[in-house]
Amino acid sequence: MPLCLQYAFVILLLLLGQQNLLFAANFISAHNPHVQYFGRWDLSDSLHPKHSWPGVALYAEFSGTSLGVRMADDGNYYNVYIDGEFHSIFHGNRPEEADYVIAESLQPGRHTFLLTKRNCAQNKIYTFSGLILDEGAELLPPARRARAKKIEFIGDSFTVAEGNEATVLQMPWLETFPVTNIDKGFAPLIAAHFNAQYHITARSGIGMVTDWSGDRTLNMPDRFDRALMDAPEPKWNFQQWL
Secondary structure, three states: OOHHHHHHHHHHHHHHHHHHHHHHOEEEEOOOOOOEEEOOOEOOOOOOOEEOOOOOEEEEEEEOOOEEEEEEEOOOEEEEEEOOEEEEEEEOOEEEEEEEEEEOOOOOOEEEEEEEEOOOOOOOOEEEEEEEEOOOOOEEOOOOOOOOEEEEEEEOOOOOOOOOOOOOOOOOHHHHHHHOOHHHOHHHHHHHHOOEEEEEEEOOOOEOOOOOOOOOOOEHHHHOOEEEOOEEEEEOOHHHHO
């Protein structure tokens, strides 16, 4: 067998081995009551919550030494925080449901996990299906209480902090995704100052009457009541955030 094919075969076995390991591990459904959702999520299918607005997040506490996620997402970048500290940037690369390793080799014991969406992708819907823990590990009732105060930020690319970590002045829009970090934008920083939860109801280029190009079909009043940014249904349940 040619050397290049041998390398390809080994890589394939490693990838398949990782997927099999995840599927064999301890899967925790997205429906588990100990998973906390922040931002606008469509929870009509509790086993596969959907999102498309920027700035959404989920929080959980778990036992064990590793953590994975199961989701369908090939467009977004996420900040991963373990035990209150920044851990890594995670980027899904498959439009269909897939398992991803988030953290490994943690100290045994209780851990916190926060996943925050960094960028604003448009015209797509993404799903989260659950978490993957060590065998014998479990999702734990959150020890911390969600912040009581709530602030909603409505806006455009400034509100989503588009390209705020870029090192050049201009770039194609899709290239801004990995260099956008909403956590460092003004909305989360203001919310943190006031010890408040936040929603970011924002879309790059949108306006109150038209979008940046003059398109009157892309305006915020027409989208403000949506659970998903670019889908007219379902409507957002405003009671969900009281």
